[in-house]
Amino acid sequence: MKKLKLVLVGNGMAGVRALEELLKIAPDLYDITVFGAEPHANYNRILLSPVLAGEMTLKDIMLNDVDWYATNGITLHLNKKIAKIDRVARKVIAADGTEAPYDRLLLATGSNPFMLPVPGAKLDGVITYRDIQDTNAMIDSAARFKNAVVIGGGLLGLEAANGLKLRGMNVTVVHLMEWLMERQLDRSAAGMLQKTLEAKGLAFKLKTQTAEIVGSDDGGKAGRVTAVRFKDGAEVAADLVVMAVGIRPNTDLAEAAGLYCNRGIVVNDTMQTYDPRVYAVGECVAHRGLAYGLVAPLFDMAKVCANHLGNFGIGRYQGSTLSTKLKVTGVDLFSAGDFTGNPDTEEILFNDAIGGVYKKLLVKDNKLIGCVLYGDTVDGSWYFQMLRDKQDIHEIRDHLMFGQSHLGNAGHQGQNKAASMADTAEVCGCNGVCKGTIVKAIKEQGLFTLDDVRKQTKASSSCGSCTGLVEQILSSTVGGAYQPAEAKNKPMCACTEHTHEEVRKVLLEQKLKTIPAIMAFMEWITPNGCASCRPALNYYLLCAWPHEYTDDKQSRFINERAHANIQKDGTFSVIPRMWGGSTSSSELRRIADVVDKYKIPTVKVTGGQRIDLLGVKKEDLPGVWRDLDMPSGHAYAKALRTVKTCVGSEWCRFGVQDSTQMGIDLEKDLWRMYAPHKVKLAVSGCPRNCAESGIKDVGVIGVESGWEIYIAGNGGIKTEVAQFLCKLKTSAEVLEYAGAFLQLYREEARYLDRTVHYVARVGIDYVKQRIVDDAANRAALYARLRDAVSGEKDPWQERAAGTDAREFELLEA
Amino acid sequence: MSAVMKPATAVTWTRICRVDEIPQLGARVVKSAHGNIAVFRNGEDEVFALLDKCPHKGGPLSQGIVFGRKVACPLHGWNIGLDDGAAVAPDHGCTRSFAVKLVDGAVFIGLN
Numbered sequence: 035m036k037k038l039k040l041v042l043v044g045n046g047m048a049g050v051r052a053l054e055e056l057l058k059i060a061p062d063l064y065d066i067t068v069f070g071a072e073p074h075a076n077y078n079r080i081l082l083s084p085v086l087a088g089e090m091t092l093k094d095i096m097l098n099d100v101d102w103y104a105t106n107g108i109t110l111h112l113n114k115k116i117a118k119i120d121r122v123a124r125k126v127i128a129a130d131g132t133e134a135p136y137d138r139l140l141l142a143t144g145s146n147p148f149m150l151p152v153p154g155a156k157l158d159g160v161i162t163y164r165d166i167q168d169t170n171a172m173i174d175s176a177a178r179f180k181n182a183v184v185i186g187g188g189l190l191g192l193e194a195a196n197g198l199k200l201r202g203m204n205v206t207v208v209h210l211m212e213w214l215m216e217r218q219l220d221r222s223a224a225g226m227l228q229k230t231l232e233a234k235g236l237a238f239k240l241k242t243q244t245a246e247i248v249g250s251d252d253g254g255k256a257g258r259v260t261a262v263r264f265k266d267g268a269e270v271a272a273d274l275v276v277m278a279v280g281i282r283p284n285t286d287l288a289e290a291a292g293l294y295c296n297r298g299i300v301v302n303d304t305m306q307t308y309d310p311r312v313y314a315v316g317e318c319v320a321h322r323g324l325a326y327g328l329v330a331p332l333f334d335m336a337k338v339c340a341n342h343l344g345n346f347g348i349g350r351y352q353g354s355t356l357s358t359k360l361k362v363t364g365v366d367l368f369s370a371g372d373f374t375g376n377p378d379t380e381e382i383l384f385n386d387a388i389g390g391v392y393k394k395l396l397v398k399d400n401k402l403i404g405c406v407l408y409g410d411t412v413d414g415s416w417y418f419q420m421l422r423d424k425q426d427i428h429e430i431r432d433h434l435m436f437g438q439s440h441l442g443n444a445g446h447q448g449q450n451k452a453a454s455m456a457d458t459a460e461v462c463g464c465n466g467v468c469k470g471t472i473v474k475a476i477k478e479q480g481l482f483t484l485d486d487v488r489k490q491t492k493a494s495s496s497c498g499s500c501t502g503l504v505e506q507i508l509s510s511t512v513g514g515a516y517q518p519a520e521a522k523n524k525p526m527c528a529c530t531e532h533t534h535e536e537v538r539k540v541l542l543e544q545k546l547k548t549i550p551a552i553m554a555f556m557e558w559i560t561p562n563g564c565a566s567c568r569p570a571l572n573y574y575l576l577c578a579w580p581h582e583y584t585d586d587k588q589s590r591f592i593n594e595r596a597h598a599n600i601q602k603d604g605t606f607s608v609i610p611r612m613w614g615g616s617t618s619s620s621e622l623r624r625i626a627d628v629v630d631k632y633k634i635p636t637v638k639v640t641g642g643q644r645i646d647l648l649g650v651k652k653e654d655l656p657g658v659w660r661d662l663d664m665p666s667g668h669a670y671a672k673a674l675r676t677v678k679t680c681v682g683s684e685w686c687r688f689g690v691q692d693s694t695q696m697g698i699d700l701e702k703d704l705w706r707m708y709a710p711h712k713v714k715l716a717v718s719g720c721p722r723n724c725a726e727s728g729i730k731d732v733g734v735i736g737v738e739s740g741w742e743i744y745i746a747g748n749g750g751i752k753t754e755v756a757q758f759l760c761k762l763k764t765s766a767e768v769l770e771y772a773g774a775f776l777q778l779y780r781e782e783a784r785y786l787d788r789t790v791h792y793v794a795r796v797g798i799d800y801v802k803q804r805i806v807d808d809a810a811n812r813a814a815l816y817a818r819l820r821d822a823v824s825g826e827k828d829p830w831q832e833r834a835a836g837t838d839a840r841e842f843e844l845l846e847a
Numbered sequence: 848m849s850a851v852m853k854p855a856t857a858v859t860w861t862r863i864c865r866v867d868e869i870p871q872l873g874a875r876v877v878k879s880a881h882g883n884i885a886v887f888r889n890g891e892d893e894v895f896a897l898l899d900k901c902p903h904k905g906g907p908l909s910q911g912i913v914f915g916r917k918v919a920c921p922l923h924g925w926n927i928g929l930d931d932g933a934a935v936a937p938d939h940g941c942t943r944s945f946a947v948k949l950v951d952g953a954v955f956i957g958l959n
């Protein structure tokens with residue numbers, strides 16, 4: 035088949051990203067030709083600032099070199115500006131006459147920096163800050179001249195000023211407004227920023243309007259700039275003037291071709307212009323009336339555009355919420371959303387002028403609508419996520435200001451400020467990755483997302499407790515280009531565009547009952563998914579169609595396929611169920627015999643009140659289970675694990691309820707229940723709480739008059755205290771409430787969410803409303819759970835009797 | 848360098864099992880003089896054989912989840928290509944692969 039022709043005009047960040055996305059999903063659909071006005075291949079424009087500051091070189095910031103185009107069969111025309119689009123003949127024509135025909139055209143012409151129309155703006159030494167050429171001009175001026183004036187105290191201006199200062203110039207920043215970065219910062223934060231920058235040697239003139247740029251008169255023709263004169267008549271000497279007063283979408287070419295433009299090339303949600311053959315992405319577009327000036331939204335646009343060019347047609351771009359980060363080494367600053375406030379908004383403020391930390395959160399209708407952080411930005415992405423997800427925060431309001439990690443995260447020495455960490459400091463305790471390695475990978479490999487960093491460095495890819503730190507390092511390295519993924523719209527994995535919620539909804543509505551059926555109906559990109567989506571789909575089907583669905587063993591992680599926990603040497607561990615942590619002499623005797631018979635090297639009492647036999651060979655598992663004759667402890671599964679108990683009123687002098695029996699009853703009621711993640715319970719006989727019910731998925735505490743129920747606690751990576759749900763009188767009620775809550779979690783949580791994550795998302799009030807206030811719903815949920823576990827057999831007993839024998843048999847060669 | 852001619856070692860084909868004795872998107876473990884060998888069957892009924900040792904820390908690849916032409920190691924999730932045993936970027940390393948062929952539904956493995 036003859037390939038279609040795709041032409042890209044504008045070899046910048048947005049356009050090339052769209053090509054990358056397109057090649058990922060439809061590598062053979064198009065013959066691609068690229069025109070770039072600059073003489074360079076694709077580079078990371080936002081890292082021009084570190085280049086100017088001398089922290090990186092131009093070589094470091096290349097994203098795709100010329101070889102990349104060649105390898106992917108793309109024809110590249112550098113240094114060729116397209117002068118005209120002929121939409122009738124469907125071709126583009128470059129200034130030097132080169133022509134290229136197209137079936138689809140992609141415009142990504144970026145924007146042009148704005149020049150103040152003051153006298154002298156055309157003098158030598160007056161430049162803007164946009165590309166490699168400008169950056170080189172600044173580096174060159176810094177080597178030859180003394181005085182620089184930067185007009186504009188926004189993000190770009192400050193990064194330019196910082197770079198020029200580091201290169202030894204005297205720098206004055208002139209700003210029209212009352213404080214710096216007024217579009218991203220409030221007055222207080224801006225004041226702290228100004229103080230920090232002054233300490234670095236920058237001078238500021240605020241509330242100052244430029245009237246004229248004064249230059250030497252070079253015999254009639256304009257010479258080089260010598261000074262900047264202001265409206266009040268004052269003057270500052272200048273050999274270099276950098277104008278950083280804003281950008282204008284570059285629409286010249288599109289307008290001349292008759293495409294509708296209004297503060298940008300107007301596009302719809304699929305990034306098509308008024309001519310559907312012509313797409314546009316990047317800073318040159320206006321989408322729903324907005325033009326963007328940061329990288330993150332451009333990447334979202336690129337993805338949607340590629341999806342349509344690739345004929346998948348499922349993505350839509352719906353606009354972006356933005357956050358900002360200044361890339362000046364040693365300055366920690368983050369801002370997002372609306373931070374000015376009005377009479378309807380509430381303000382939560384933390385201001386430590388001496389310590390240099392300032393935080394402002396703005397709340398409206400129990401939702402975070404904006405934040406400004408200065409000095410400590412570790413929680414920036416956490417706040418940003420809540421802001422974009424419009425999460426109800428009233429339950430966490432009292433500790434919102436102290437951030438996500440105020441309870442401490444395990445594994446990185448309590449560090450929470452990436453800026454103050456040395457390059458050699460360990461960020462990820464699971465994979466032993468230090469800060470320097472992460473920064474290096476981000477810079478050298480042009481990484482922009484948490485997923486990229488995880489893939490390339492492994493940092494935060496295991497337990498995830500250092501995610502905040504890694505995000506912070508990302509955002510201080512790539513600036514506003516880093517935007518945490520919007521959880522609500524995040525696809526399950528790279529195999530699909532759909533979210534967990536969409537998949538669960540569709541499989542119910544369409545009565546899809548197998549993994550291949552879901553993949554076919556929902557247009558999975560890969561033939562049989564991956565190790566991340568398959569187990570999730572398997573669980574969703576299991577939960578949706580209890581007795582109908584046949585478990586797909588090959589979509590289970592090995593632990594759940596072999597019903598034992600794989601160890602580092604490939605052997606397995608066996609943890610039999612001991613109801614409520616109780617056992618007997620005959621069980622103990624059988625365990626001892628099994629250990630001897632199968633030469634099991636290690637026997638250990640677990641943290642979950644039972645006994646672990648470690649180092650069992652896979653082929654021995656069925657025999658071990660047969661001889662043990664105890665039920666599976668499911669210590670390997672996303673299922674009910676242990677119900678810890680204390681001795682309670684039967685023996686303990688303080689006990690007011692029979693917690694051991696309550697625990698046994700709960701465990702017998704709930705075992706064999708698969709869930710989005712593991713589920714752990716505990717029952718204590720009095721508020722001394724020896725079974726640690728306060729950090730369990732469901733914790734039960736005996737009191738004189740009955741039982742208190744707590745939910746959504748977690749004792750793992752990030753310790754979270756369980757929240758009070760309600761108080762009950764009888765054991766039967768405890769079973770019903772606990773079961774109903776867990777069924778709700780089973781039906782609504784995303785795969786791999788613990789109860790704590792699920793409840794954080796929906797809110798405890800919602801759970802109370804569904805479980806405590808609504809008796810009929812509670813009963814129905816509990817009934818569905820009972821039904822789901824009713825048919826389940828003990829997996830060990832089945833396998834001891836011969837089910838799945840092949841799984842455990844070795845072949846010989 | 849001395850030019851020693853290596854005698855061309857003849858590949859011996861050993862019958863392992865029938866292809867339907869390996870689960871689709873799964874694997875079986877074969878004990879051999881070379882150590883354990885993982886024999887995989889993918890979604891298109893293609894068969895592959897790799898040394899059952901992940902190039903990362905020796906994890907048993909036979910126990911991983913199979914998808915496309917890859918297997919995810921059960922220990923730390925590296926993705927290993929079934930054709931050649933090479934780790935998928937950004938990871939580096941390669942595990943030994945063995946020749947396999949299918950004859951009338953029977954799986955043969957080439958050992959030398």
Ligand code: SRM
Binds near residue numbers: 600638644712748749
């Ligand atoms: C055996 C045991 C340690 C011990 O020797 O005591 C254990 C061993 C493992 N834990 Fe655990 N955990 C054990 C009690 C706990 C506890 C304490 C408890 O249950 O009271 C916790 C904290 C409570 C909690 O879960 O909230 C705990 C929090 C974790 C976590 C972090 C979970 C989290 O959401 O933050 C993981 C990682 C995970 O599941 O993703 C984990 C994962 C693991 C794994 C499964 C790692 C793995 O994926 O291979 C370990 C399996 C070793 C094996 O093969 O046996 N283990 N683990 C304990 C088994 C209890 C049991 O009888 O079933």
Ligand SMILES: Cc1cc2nc3c(=O)[nH]c(=O)nc-3n(C[C@H](O)[C@H](O)[C@H](O)COP(=O)(O)OP(=O)(O)OC[C@H]3O[C@@H](n4cnc5c(N)ncnc54)[C@H](O)[C@@H]3O)c2cc1C
Binds near residue numbers: 083114287
């Ligand atoms: C110094 C600096 C620092 C920045 N820092 C950040 C930051 O920290 N975070 C952040 O999110 N964003 C930052 N930005 C903004 C970010 O770089 C832009 O949002 C992004 O590069 C826009 O991508 P684009 O593809 O739309 O435009 P560009 O990357 O500008 O690409 C457009 C390309 O099209 C070419 N072109 C234009 N017209 C034609 C034509 N007719 N024919 C052929 N080629 C043409 C141009 O030469 C240019 O190469 C920064 C920008 C600068 C300059």
Ligand code: SF4
């Ligand atoms: S048992 Fe738990 S804490 Fe111990 S090493 Fe394994 S996962 Fe870590």
Ligand code: FES
Binds near residue numbers: 902905906921922
């Ligand atoms: S041993 Fe295979 S990923 Fe670590």
